[in-house]
Amino acid sequence: MLNTLKTAFKVEDVRKRIIYTLLMFVVIRLGANVPIPGINTAALQGVFASNEGLLSMLDAFSGGAFRNMTLFALGIIPYINSSIIMNLLTIAIPVLEEMQKEGEDGRKKIATITRYVTMVLALIQAIAITLTLNAQRMFIQWNFFSALVSVSAMVAGTAFLMWLGERMNEKGVGNGISLIIAINILSGLPSGVQMITNLFKEGRYLSIIAILVGFLAMIVVIVLIQLGERRISVQYAKRMQGRKVYGGQSTYIPLKVNMAGVIPVIFASSLLGFPQVLAGFFTAQPTGVLATVLNFLNYYTNPFGTLLYFILTVAFAYFYTAIIFNPYEVADNMKKNGGFIPGIRPGKPTMEYLTTILNRMVFIGGVILGLISILPIILRWTTQAQINFGGTSLIIVVGVALETINQIESLLITRHYKGFLNV
Numbered sequence: 001m002l003n004t005l006k007t008a009f010k011v012e013d014v015r016k017r018i019i020y021t022l023l024m025f026v027v028i029r030l031g032a033n034v035p036i037p038g039i040n041t042a043a044l045q046g047v048f049a050s051n052e053g054l055l056s057m058l059d060a061f062s063g064g065a066f067r068n069m070t071l072f073a074l075g076i077i078p079y080i081n082s083s084i085i086m087n088l089l090t091i092a093i094p095v096l097e098e099m100q101k102e103g104e105d106g107r108k109k110i111a112t113i114t115r116y117v118t119m120v121l122a123l124i125q126a127i128a129i130t131l132t133l134n135a136q137r138m139f140i141q142w143n144f145f146s147a148l149v150s151v152s153a154m155v156a157g158t159a160f161l162m163w164l165g166e167r168m169n170e171k172g173v174g175n176g177i178s179l180i181i182a183i184n185i186l187s188g189l190p191s192g193v194q195m196i197t198n199l200f201k202e203g204r205y206l207s208i209i210a211i212l213v214g215f216l217a218m219i220v221v222i223v224l225i226q227l228g229e230r231r232i233s234v235q236y237a238k239r240m241q242g243r244k245v246y247g248g249q250s251t252y253i254p255l256k257v258n259m260a261g262v263i264p265v266i267f268a269s270s271l272l273g274f275p276q277v278l279a280g281f282f283t284a285q286p287t288g289v290l291a292t293v294l295n296f297l298n299y300y301t302n303p304f305g306t307l308l309y310f311i312l313t314v315a316f317a318y319f320y321t322a323i324i325f326n327p328y329e330v331a332d333n334m335k336k337n338g339g340f341i342p343g344i345r346p347g348k349p350t351m352e353y354l355t356t357i358l359n360r361m362v363f364i365g366g367v368i369l370g371l372i373s374i375l376p377i378i379l380r381w382t383t384q385a386q387i388n389f390g391g392t393s394l395i396i397v398v399g400v401a402l403e404t405i406n407q408i409e410s411l412l413i414t415r416h417y418k419g420f421l422n423v
Contacts, residue, residue: 011412014173016171018172021173025179029187031071031072032062032063032064032071035068036154038140038146038149038150039138040140043136044068062075063183065157071153071154071160072158072160072161074154075161075181076161078118078158079162082117085117086113086117087323090110091323126151126154165180173411174403174404175403178396178400178403199383204383207383210382214379215376218394222372222395222399223402226256226258226402229257230361231253231254232341232354233342234334235250236249236339237338253330255325256365257365258365258369259361260321262392263320264366265316268309268313300377300380310370310373313370313373314369318359327351327354331348331350334350341353372395373395375391
């Protein structure tokens with residue numbers, strides 16, 4: 001693998017792309033350390049210490065910028081939410097569905113709409129966070145100007161990150177948006193190393209072994225579910241058009257074990273964390289029934305919340321897979337093009353067969369995804385260690401690493417060099 005990296009740096013185009021990506025990482029981390037003026041960050045640390053869950057996830061995705069209220073406090077989260085919303089709307093709104101089918105031009109139009117939606121969401125989230133910070137008495141001096149600076153800085157930070165992600169897509173390696181999230185998550189590794197060091201100093205060797213074995217096992221499982229797929233064989237009947245014979249070839253439909261990716265985890269954590277964010281608008285310290293409800297929904301500290309987190313993750317895996325893969329459309333397109341699954345009749349029987357296989361795959365993938373999401377929380381309870389690197393973060397980092405490796409592999413293969421897979 002080291003020889004392959006040396007080869008990659010010998011190829012001018014690949015070398016330029018890798019160096020460009022690394023330079024963008026430096027810019028991202030610099031921006032994550034530029035504080036927004038007028039906010040009492042010391043007092044803000046106490047809020048994070050007492051409120052975990054969604055806040056911890058947002059902070060991980062922003063690389064600590066959210067905890068310290070810096071320029072990139074919102075991170076790329078508004079863009080992720082915007083992309084998810086556009087995926088849902090593409091299914092629900094016929095105009096967007098037709099636009100998606102227009103090819104490259106249609107995708108560019110949807111990308112433009114996604115950018116506008118991102119800015120609207122960033123503005124809404126920035127205003128919400130600013131008002132919440134004021135409710136928590138986090139501003140050194142609260143006035144219209146300080147609120148304007150706070151909102152403007154967060155929105156501008158998200159816009160800049162979105163622009164950086166698109167430039168990385170053009171001139172770098174891998175998916176720019178995914179790499180921004182991954183590098184932010186990885187920036188939290190030093191705190192993880194510090195946690196292991198503290199456990200070692202305290203002589204808690206069993207806790208260290210449990211944590212390391214748990215995370216290594218999760219990495220192996222994540223790689224398996226990211227790469228694992230069920231290939232359903234498809235045959236195409238021969239047909240005559242004029243004097244030419246078309247069809248007759250065989251192919252397959254790849255059904256991934258984890259087709260929905262990390263989206264179900266983001267959906268589940270966002271849904272459970274929403275009441276906590278909403279409560280911040282009205283009170284700095286929830287009491288009574290509200291405090292009880294928020295405690296039950298806190299999946300970091302309450303077993304009921306953790307169980308609900310697992311169930312919602314599995315449920316959203318079914319929900320999102322149904323959006324991105326439609327067995328009826330696949331079966332209908334196969335029938336129109338003379339395709340069939342050996343042993344299965346075209347049309348409705350094919351649709352029912354694909355649905356059955358898909359449901360099994362989604363159940364397996366959803367359960368594994370749910371277990372990976374809650375395992376770090378369980379390890380945190382059993383070892384009493386401050387584990388901040390969650391299952392969601394691990395899924396994203398491993399997935400992005402595999403995606404980036406595959407792209408470098410493709411770039412090397414197109415230039416007739418051996419890649420990672422041939423070493």
